[in-house]
Amino acid sequence: MPILPRCSDRWLVERVFKAIGPAPIRIVLGDREGISPPGVDQVATVIIHDRRILAGLMLDPEVAFSEAYAAGKIEIRGNLLRFLEVVYQAWPGGKVATAWYAKAFSKWTEWWQGDTLQGSRKNIYHHYDLGNDFYKLWLDRQMVYTCAYFPTPSATIEEAQEAKLDYVCRKVRLQAGESVVDAGCGWGALALHMARNYGVNVKAFNVSHEQILFARERARAEGLTGQVEFIEDDYRNIRGKFDAFLSVGMLEHVGLKHYAELGDVIHRAIGDSGRGLLHFIGRSHPVALSRWIRKRIFPGSYVPTLREAMATLEPWSYSVLDVENLRLHYARTLEHWLDRFERSQDEVAAKYGEWFARAWRLYLAGSVTAFKCNTMQLFQIVFAGAKCNPMYWTRAPLYADHSGQDQEQGHEWTHAMS
Amino acid sequence: MPILPRCSDRWLVERVFKAIGPAPIRIVLGDREGISPPGVDQVATVIIHDRRILAGLMLDPEVAFSEAYAAGKIEIRGNLLRFLEVVYQAWPGGKVATAWYAKAFSKWTEWWQGDTLQGSRKNIYHHYDLGNDFYKLWLDRQMVYTCAYFPTPSATIEEAQEAKLDYVCRKVRLQAGESVVDAGCGWGALALHMARNYGVNVKAFNVSHEQILFARERARAEGLTGQVEFIEDDYRNIRGKFDAFLSVGMLEHVGLKHYAELGDVIHRAIGDSGRGLLHFIGRSHPVALSRWIRKRIFPGSYVPTLREAMATLEPWSYSVLDVENLRLHYARTLEHWLDRFERSQDEVAAKYGEWFARAWRLYLAGSVTAFKCNTMQLFQIVFAGAKCNPMYWTRAPLYADHSGQDQEQGHEWTHAMS
Numbered sequence: 001m002p003i004l005p006r007c008s009d010r011w012l013v014e015r016v017f018k019a020i021g022p023a024p025i026r027i028v029l030g031d032r033e034g035i036s037p038p039g040v041d042q043v044a045t046v047i048i049h050d051r052r053i054l055a056g057l058m059l060d061p062e063v064a065f066s067e068a069y070a071a072g073k074i075e076i077r078g079n080l081l082r083f084l085e086v087v088y089q090a091w092p093g094g095k096v097a098t099a100w101y102a103k104a105f106s107k108w109t110e111w112w113q114g115d116t117l118q119g120s121r122k123n124i125y126h127h128y129d130l131g132n133d134f135y136k137l138w139l140d141r142q143m144v145y146t147c148a149y150f151p152t153p154s155a156t157i158e159e160a161q162e163a164k165l166d167y168v169c170r171k172v173r174l175q176a177g178e179s180v181v182d183a184g185c186g187w188g189a190l191a192l193h194m195a196r197n198y199g200v201n202v203k204a205f206n207v208s209h210e211q212i213l214f215a216r217e218r219a220r221a222e223g224l225t226g227q228v229e230f231i232e233d234d235y236r237n238i239r240g241k242f243d244a245f246l247s248v249g250m251l252e253h254v255g256l257k258h259y260a261e262l263g264d265v266i267h268r269a270i271g272d273s274g275r276g277l278l279h280f281i282g283r284s285h286p287v288a289l290s291r292w293i294r295k296r297i298f299p300g301s302y303v304p305t306l307r308e309a310m311a312t313l314e315p316w317s318y319s320v321l322d323v324e325n326l327r328l329h330y331a332r333t334l335e336h337w338l339d340r341f342e343r344s345q346d347e348v349a350a351k352y353g354e355w356f357a358r359a360w361r362l363y364l365a366g367s368v369t370a371f372k373c374n375t376m377q378l379f380q381i382v383f384a385g386a387k388c389n390p391m392y393w394t395r396a397p398l399y400a401d402h403s404g405q406d407q408e409q410g411h412e413w414t415h416a417m418s
Numbered sequence: 419m420p421i422l423p424r425c426s427d428r429w430l431v432e433r434v435f436k437a438i439g440p441a442p443i444r445i446v447l448g449d450r451e452g453i454s455p456p457g458v459d460q461v462a463t464v465i466i467h468d469r470r471i472l473a474g475l476m477l478d479p480e481v482a483f484s485e486a487y488a489a490g491k492i493e494i495r496g497n498l499l500r501f502l503e504v505v506y507q508a509w510p511g512g513k514v515a516t517a518w519y520a521k522a523f524s525k526w527t528e529w530w531q532g533d534t535l536q537g538s539r540k541n542i543y544h545h546y547d548l549g550n551d552f553y554k555l556w557l558d559r560q561m562v563y564t565c566a567y568f569p570t571p572s573a574t575i576e577e578a579q580e581a582k583l584d585y586v587c588r589k590v591r592l593q594a595g596e597s598v599v600d601a602g603c604g605w606g607a608l609a610l611h612m613a614r615n616y617g618v619n620v621k622a623f624n625v626s627h628e629q630i631l632f633a634r635e636r637a638r639a640e641g642l643t644g645q646v647e648f649i650e651d652d653y654r655n656i657r658g659k660f661d662a663f664l665s666v667g668m669l670e671h672v673g674l675k676h677y678a679e680l681g682d683v684i685h686r687a688i689g690d691s692g693r694g695l696l697h698f699i700g701r702s703h704p705v706a707l708s709r710w711i712r713k714r715i716f717p718g719s720y721v722p723t724l725r726e727a728m729a730t731l732e733p734w735s736y737s738v739l740d741v742e743n744l745r746l747h748y749a750r751t752l753e754h755w756l757d758r759f760e761r762s763q764d765e766v767a768a769k770y771g772e773w774f775a776r777a778w779r780l781y782l783a784g785s786v787t788a789f790k791c792n793t794m795q796l797f798q799i800v801f802a803g804a805k806c807n808p809m810y811w812t813r814a815p816l817y818a819d820h821s822g823q824d825q826e827q828g829h830e831w832t833h834a835m836s
Contacts, residue, residue: 149812151814305728307724307729314704315703319745319792320743321742321743324740327808328807374737374804374805386702394569394817395813399812399818
């Protein structure tokens with residue numbers, strides 16, 4: 001198996017550390033002694049079972065590591081999350097490079113992975129049609145596969161997803177009888193929450209067949225079919241007039257070059273008088289998503305900066321009322337998912353294979369770390385049409401007891417503006 | 419005086435309505451009968467004393483109207499604010515034009531008005547060195563010349579400015595002993611509030627000589643000279659290391675092409691570990707500021723969209739934690755200022771001339787309308803360095819009783835992240 005003389009091991013591992021930064025970890029090649037940066041306590045040990053992956057670790061560490069980990073050629077002894085955290089933290093940083101080739105690569109991948117109607121369908125199938133049973137193993141009871149909102153860090157994932165659904169509704173201040181479009185509705189939890197708790201009429205769109213069937217079944221079971229229509233179609237085919245446009249966790253799949261088009265869809269739906277909310281994973285600077293994630297987990301995804309996301313709202317002069325960054329809530333959400341996933345990992349491995357189970361564990365753990373270490377952001381943007389006033393005089397009602405104060409403040413607000 | 423035959427009056431006024439839209443107003447040429455769009459109740463009457471301005475009203479309505487109003491050649495009978503509001507609302511709208519000539523004109527003006535160190539000084543003198551006595555006539559007791567924060571719409575301007583100063587401090591969660599830079603500090607109210615109420619050390623920068631002298635005197639009177647240093651210098655000359663960077667009402671004067679430079683200044687000051695707040699007038703789509711405002715009131719100003727403002731934060735990967743749009747608070751602030759200004763208008767006219775008093779009244783009234791009618795936005799952005807965690811787990815503590823809950827929540831938060 002060794003295709004390189006053993007004397008070069010130290011040199012090779014030193015090159016790996018040069019590529020990934022001086023993380024406090026120990027790297028062990030097969031049965032040899034471990035190597036680590038001097039003067040630090042190691043938080044985990046990386047055991048490399050196949051030395052042929054060393055070249056990859058030097059040139060393209062993220063993809064090489066992830067592929068080898070999923071294939072079982074790399075093993076982590078110690079806490080996987082702590083390991084990922086120290087590696088993220090040691091990663092060479094500094095002012096963000098925006099070299100032409102980085103931009104060109106990003107643009108090329110954009111084009112290559114495609115977000116045409118056909119492309120979007122294919123990409124979404126890849127991830128969301130893995131089977132509802134798979135997601136049931138580790139999501140909350142309501143099957144919400146987006147960042148939760150933890151009123152306190154110790155809330156359960158069930159509480160936090162319920163809190164998120166309601167927080168989103170309060171942010172756009174839904175009123176009974178209004179019509180709402182939910183673009184990219186997942187398994188339908190938000191659409192059902194809006195109909196059930198706010199008395200609004202919802203049209204919910206999603207291209208994932210499995211998710212739509214599941215959502216329809218829930219609407220039937222709850223007797224909400226008169227209020228919620230689940231439509232298996234692309235956001236670009238949204239038709240009709242609405243009071244509010246909500247999209248939670250879809251922008252990541254829309255693709256940078258379609259943001260203006262999404263803006264047109266929003267304007268067709270709510271005009272200048274409506275308001276809306278976009279909830280999406282974001283960045284603090286423009287970088288393509290990890291190539292491994294795009295290759296193995298989320299083909300066709302792009303995670304925009306706030307500046308880039310504005311390409312959706314600016315052409316129609318939508319005014320941004322509120323942006324909140326909930327990245328630490330996503331880290332906490334993912335910790336819950338990872339914990340549940342790990343408890344089901346044997347079941348996943350038996351059903352989908354060892355490779356799949358390991359790859360997904362790494363994806364969830366890597367995501368915890370990315371949100372915790374500030375590599376990823378989670379933005380909620382509330383926006384309003386040029387002829388729509390803000391829904392609140394101050395944001396205080398969002399955090400007040402929701403029984404009465406909200407109405408009172410709203411009253412004062414309406415009076416103040418008349 | 420009439421240089422056009424009277425038979426053309428109706429035709430001319432109809433052309434004016436075509437240019438400004440069918441606002442429910444009546445236009446009267448000298449002693450002639452008024453003309454107004456059919457079928458609407460007029461909210462105000464415009465009396466044009468000099469028909470030579472009609473051509474201007476057709477071709478460049480905003481500048482021509484403003485100049486003529488300031489010169490007393492146009493008179494408004496009725497409520498000035500209501501008049502401006504209906505004119506704003508009738509203004510031809512639709513999807514925002516981004517024609518090449520609009521962009522080119524905007525860029526040319528940018529360049530022409532300049533924001534070099536020399537240019538900035540000149541532009542700021544123009545506005546802010548009118549004399550402290552002038553601003554004392556109509557600002558609040560603390561001399562805060564930026565958007566206030568009204569906990570309820572009925573708060574006084576004194577209460578609302580105090581509330582704003584404190585809100586800003588809470589948003590970045592100042593801690594006793596920290597060092598803070600205040601870029602563009604006006605008459606020093608925020609710097610003094612931070613030192614007095616939060617026990618921080620402040621370096622406050624401003625190029626306006628009159629304002630700095632005034633601020634220094636206040637620091638002496640309050641015995642805060644050990645904690646606050648007022649420096650008469652440009653933001654580009656900020657030196658030193660700080661925990662937080664605050665700038666309230668300066669970005670409007672920085673100029674689009676200097677945003678990246680401002681980002682570098684911020685990074686030099688707080689690095690990746692600090693946090694900050696930018697408070698500025700914004701837009702929902704990129705448009706140059708009214709040419710009349712730039713000519714007569716605020717030379718060299720540019721009011722950015724959120725997307726444009728990101729050019730400051732994105733290169734250094736600052737993460738946006740929170741954006742709040744307070745445009746209706748600015749409308750309310752301006753209503754207070756206008757009310758006070760009108761009560762002092764005779765005094766202003768006696769001291770600075772009729773032209774000046776009328777021009778400033780129009781500027782304040784037009785600003786009320788611009789914020790009320792969604793033409794202008796007021797953004798507060800809270801941001802944090804790549805190595806700085808959000809200051810709050812949720813935003814609830816910002817709206818809680820500030821005696822104890824804040825600390826408690828913060829405690830839980832720290833615990834949760836450790």
